Amino acid sequence: MRFNTFFFDLDETLYPSSSGLWVEIRGRINAYMHERMGFTPEQIEAVREKYFQEYGTTLRGLQANHQVDMDDYLAFVHTVPLDAYLRPDPELRAALMSIPARKFIFTNADCAHAGRVTNALGLDGVFDGCIDVHVIAPYCKPMPESFQLALAAAGNPDPHKCVLLDDQGRITRAARALGMYTVLVGKDSPGFVADEALVNLAELPALTKYWRL
Structure with a gap:
């Protein structure tokens, strides 16, 4: 399967839960x-x-x-001192930049917060867009309608050619039901709620090399 669109959750997906x-x-x-x-x-x-x-x-x-x-x-x-919790992550940036596909942040937060987080992580210019709580209103992940609105915002790619990465199993399960390939982040096993699991997003290149991107 050739995937052409990646949807990344923001909080506790782009950075680990251990950050605090x-x-x-x-x-x-x-x-x-x-x-x-x-x-x-x-x-x-x-x-x-x-x-x-x-x-x-x-x-x-x-x-x-x-x-x-x-x-x-x-x-x-979201009025928090991000620099107390996050640092630029060159390894993560390299992992994300290695993916030759469109990449979107898809979050239940807002793009203002997403912009501050990606800036703190040194990920400026990595993503093709941000799909946030305003775009998917009045819904939120994991409601099916939120995924439909996200797909529309991304130009209506085929769900079967999309990858969704999230730290919550309820969200990967919902995306999987729509045909997306799903990766549960922060876990060492996908269980019954996702197709793959990654403890850390820096491991992503090892996974994507099998996807014929």
């Missing part, structure tokens, strides 16, 4: 719900889990039930 960045962002989400919305600390985790299960993300649940302004929320939760 997502823990910081989670803390900012909790702070937003407490400081801006009045949720008690005891309520926050239960509400977030409920919205995650019902709406796919905390943000979509807050929008549906509390009319939260998306841009205000995203600006607040």
